[in-house]
Amino acid sequence: MAGAMAKFIEQTNDDLVSRAKTQANALGQLYEIYYDQIFRFCVHRLFNKEIAEDVTSTVFLEVAKKINSFSGRTEKEFFNWLYAIAINHVNSYIRKTSRRKKLLEKAASSITNTAEQTSEPNWPELYKAILKLKNEYQTIITLRFFENLPYEKIAQILNMNESTLRVMVHRILNELRNEMKNVFEAEV
Amino acid sequence: MFKDENEFGKIVDKLNIDTKSNPAHREKLKRQMLSVFNETSQKTTGNSKPDIWRIIMKSPITKIAAAAVIILTAGIFLYTNSLVPAAYALQDTINAYDSISSLHMKENIIEMGWTKDTWLECDMYGNINRIRFDTPYCGELTGSLAIVGSRNHGEAWLGRHNLHLVGYGDPSCILGFDVSQIAPKGLVERLYKQQELGEIILDVNEPREKNKPIVVTVNYPEGSLSESWKKLFYIDQATKLVKKIDKYELRNEQYQHVTTTEFSDYNQMIDPAMFSFKGEIPDDALVMDVTDVEVGLLQGDMTDKEVVKEITRQFFEATIAGDFSRAGQLYLGAPGSLIEQAFIGVIPLEIISIGPAKPETDPDSKEYVCSCKIMLKLNGQYHELDVSMIKVSQISTEQEPRRWIIIGLSYNLNPLPEGIKISNIETDLDAVTYDNPQPEDYLKKWLVLGPLPFPARADLYFGSEEGQKTAFDTDSLDFVNFAQKVTIDNIDYEWAALESEHGIVDLTQLSQENTDLKITYLWTQIDMPEETTGTLGIGSDDGVKVWLNGELVHENWLYREVKPDDDHVPVTFRKGKNQLVLKVQNALGAWGFCCRLLDE
Numbered sequence: 001m002a003g004a005m006a007k008f009i010e011q012t013n014d015d016l017v018s019r020a021k022t023q024a025n026a027l028g029q030l031y032e033i034y035y036d037q038i039f040r041f042c043v044h045r046l047f048n049k050e051i052a053e054d055v056t057s058t059v060f061l062e063v064a065k066k067i068n069s070f071s072g073r074t075e076k077e078f079f080n081w082l083y084a085i086a087i088n089h090v091n092s093y094i095r096k097t098s099r100r101k102k103l104l105e106k107a108a109s110s111i112t113n114t115a116e117q118t119s120e121p122n123w124p125e126l127y128k129a130i131l132k133l134k135n136e137y138q139t140i141i142t143l144r145f146f147e148n149l150p151y152e153k154i155a156q157i158l159n160m161n162e163s164t165l166r167v168m169v170h171r172i173l174n175e176l177r178n179e180m181k182n183v184f185e186a187e188v
Numbered sequence: 189m190f191k192d193e194n195e196f197g198k199i200v201d202k203l204n205i206d207t208k209s210n211p212a213h214r215e216k217l218k219r220q221m222l223s224v225f226n227e228t229s230q231k232t233t234g235n236s237k238p239d240i241w242r243i244i245m246k247s248p249i250t251k252i253a254a255a256a257v258i259i260l261t262a263g264i265f266l267y268t269n270s271l272v273p274a275a276y277a278l279q280d281t282i283n284a285y286d287s288i289s290s291l292h293m294k295e296n297i298i299e300m301g302w303t304k305d306t307w308l309e310c311d312m313y314g315n316i317n318r319i320r321f322d323t324p325y326c327g328e329l330t331g332s333l334a335i336v337g338s339r340n341h342g343e344a345w346l347g348r349h350n351l352h353l354v355g356y357g358d359p360s361c362i363l364g365f366d367v368s369q370i371a372p373k374g375l376v377e378r379l380y381k382q383q384e385l386g387e388i389i390l391d392v393n394e395p396r397e398k399n400k401p402i403v404v405t406v407n408y409p410e411g412s413l414s415e416s417w418k419k420l421f422y423i424d425q426a427t428k429l430v431k432k433i434d435k436y437e438l439r440n441e442q443y444q445h446v447t448t449t450e451f452s453d454y455n456q457m458i459d460p461a462m463f464s465f466k467g468e469i470p471d472d473a474l475v476m477d478v479t480d481v482e483v484g485l486l487q488g489d490m491t492d493k494e495v496v497k498e499i500t501r502q503f504f505e506a507t508i509a510g511d512f513s514r515a516g517q518l519y520l521g522a523p524g525s526l527i528e529q530a531f532i533g534v535i536p537l538e539i540i541s542i543g544p545a546k547p548e549t550d551p552d553s554k555e556y557v558c559s560c561k562i563m564l565k566l567n568g569q570y571h572e573l574d575v576s577m578i579k580v581s582q583i584s585t586e587q588e589p590r591r592w593i594i595i596g597l598s599y600n601l602n603p604l605p606e607g608i609k610i611s612n613i614e615t616d617l618d619a620v621t622y623d624n625p626q627p628e629d630y631l632k633k634w635l636v637l638g639p640l641p642f643p644a645r646a647d648l649y650f651g652s653e654e655g656q657k658t659a660f661d662t663d664s665l666d667f668v669n670f671a672q673k674v675t676i677d678n679i680d681y682e683w684a685a686l687e688s689e690h691g692i693v694d695l696t697q698l699s700q701e702n703t704d705l706k707i708t709y710l711w712t713q714i715d716m717p718e719e720t721t722g723t724l725g726i727g728s729d730d731g732v733k734v735w736l737n738g739e740l741v742h743e744n745w746l747y748r749e750v751k752p753d754d755d756h757v758p759v760t761f762r763k764g765k766n767q768l769v770l771k772v773q774n775a776l777g778a779w780g781f782c783c784r785l786l787d788e
Contacts (some may be wrong), residue, residue: 022229024222031218039214040207049206053213060217064225081355088286095380107770126199158313161340173196187375 044146285373423770483521496545626788630691638708668738725753
């Protein structure tokens with residue numbers, strides 16, 4: 001029964017995606033479903049709620065402009081498309097050097113670090129290390145560890161093989177570990 | 189720090205980042221979004237431009253909310269404007285590539301007069317999802333080469349060899365470079381980063397005429413590795429996409445045009461058949477599956493320069509050992525038969541020297557070049573193969589840590605320079621004494637007696653096989669007590685000192701005369717700090733006998749080429765001085781031997 005119910009729900013949202021191409025209320029419903037998720041993703045990538053709101057705005061405005069030419073029909077396809085737009089806008093924002101510095105400064109002051117053990121890296125250090133990664137790697141780290149998305153979904157969003165993704169996560173963590181070691185050593 | 193994924197997850201969880209959204213923003217944006225949606229829908233259905241004001245005011249929202257929308261709109265307008273620079277910036281081109289999913293690249297190698305075609309399908313990061321690469325010529329050994337592949341799958345077609353290779357992982361393995369680096373988005377992103385780091389000097393020329401391309405000139409600072417290179421990016425003003433890249437290198441104080449790469453067919457549908465060899469390869473082609481072949485050499489803890497020298501060493505060691513499969517793994521993952529073909533008629537014998545390894549100066553290259561000298565035998569003569577350039581490239585597959593492969597080499601074949609020195613001055617055993625010799629080091633200092641004729645026998649033709657065997661079996665020396673002068677068959681001989689540059693000692697250099705059907709004895713002294721058991725590795729052309737402290741410990745009667753360590757001879761050295769004597773007998777042509785202690 002559970003399976004049947006899940007299928008039913010899925011079908012309902014697929015229908016929503018089809019209708020959202022022409023009906024404002026359907027698009028409004030999709031917005032309600034995904035606003036928090038996209039906003040959260042933006043906060044996790046940009047670490048400033050003000051900036052995250054701006055970027056979330058550009059994401060949904062682009063969705064509004066392009067939904068009628070969106071070729072997907074299922075909620076899964078919509079989800080992947082929505083994330084792809086969000087990833088592009090976030091990356092585009094971060095690329096500006098001055099903004100990156102600004103982000104670092106703001107991140108250092110605005111986010112509360114509640115890590116209990118002092119041996120663990122504090123937030124600005126971790127964020128500094130994350131910002132040194134390639135944009136693609138930053139996205140993967142965010143989706144996997146901050147958004148807690150399963151590998152399968154991340155692989156779909158990024159259009160890559162799941163096993164490749166797993167290996168990449170392993171490599172990214174290695175890189176991150178080295179980066180953080182450098183940050184520590186530089187500061188010592 | 190963190191050890192694995194779980195621990196990293198826990199650190200992130202503890203950060204407890206506030207991601208709670210602001211309901212006011214949520215509401216405002218929704219209205220704004222729906223307005224834009226309505227506007228876009230009406231535009232696409234051919235209706236007149238909607239009156240946004242009217243839509244907002246018709247909805248059951250208070251005037252205060254409407255005012256908030258206006259403020260937000262102004263905010264977004266400003267924000268959006270801030271993303272659009274007044275003049276061209278690399279960022280524009282990077283952004284333009286976000287919407288590019290396919291393209292065709294044609295690289296013209298000006299000097300060689302041949303081209304490489306590449307068709308790409310990319311994802312939103314500019315990463316390559318599918319690729320096809322075609323070139324009519326890829327070096328003397330390979331000939332024409334076509335590759336099709338995706339991120340995890342690659343296959344190659346070598347027309348000249350009628351060979352179809354399947355089961356490659358990332359096509360990087362076959363191409364010898366990281367394919368993710370060749371898509372133009374990646375190229376421009378790299379320029380962007382290099383500019384940030386001050387690694388390049390950019391000059392942007394944006395002409396007033398909109399039909400002319402923006403030209404981005406990339407120079408490399410003086411003293412940098414690529415200082416002699418210059419690149420010109422031609423960027424279409426309308427689309428901000430790269431149309432062409434010209435590369436120049438400063439040679440003899442003049443910039444020479446090296447390559448031109450043209451980019452075309454942006455977002456043109458590429459026939460999926462292009463990414464497959466289906467129907468293209470003859471039915472009788474030899475198909476080789478290389479799925480289980482471990483391509484290249486893992487870097488491990490080695491530095492880049494160390495790994496480049498190591499892969500060079502391993503490649504030539506494999507060819508010396510006749511292990512062409514292993515050599516092929518290191519050389520582009522090629523089948524052993526291809527490497528074997530390249531060595532037909534040539535017998536590689538010994539690595540004379542390796543290195544140094546240097547990074548390529550070409551700014552787009554991740555390659556290293558290394559040099560190497562090999563001793564080999566060709567037409568019965570010893571030669572020196574001077575491999576002036578071995579190109580080694582790092583391949584970054586997503587599945588594995590860093591690996592390196594050899595992607596090409598160029599060489600000259602020279603006669604072997606005089607490899608041995610003969611002296612009649614210091615001919616006592618002290619001059620050829622090894623003090624506790626290290627395993628793997630060839631013994632290159634000997635006292636030599638010869639070339640000697642075969643012992644005289646009236647009843648036997650000395651050149652016959654029986655004559656040669658008899659000569660091999662006949663010895664009249666005292667192998668324990670060294671004497672400077674000896675008499676054999678009533679003729680007096682004296683030992684001379686021999687020192688060889690190479691591990692393989694070329695005995696034909698002992699005499700200007702023909703050295704067919706000759707014998708020589710070689711004597712060395714090994715001083716051991718204590719009794720030591722070990723193994724001697726011996727190669728010889730042809731038959732060989734070995735005495736240690738007067739006892740015959742090895743003999744091998746045969747015709748063969750010198751190959752290091754063909755014979756493994758277990759020995760026990762006593763404490764103090766040991767007398768090691770070899771007899772090497774030649775039939776026809778090349779004549780030589782090598783001897784060392786092995787680490788076993």
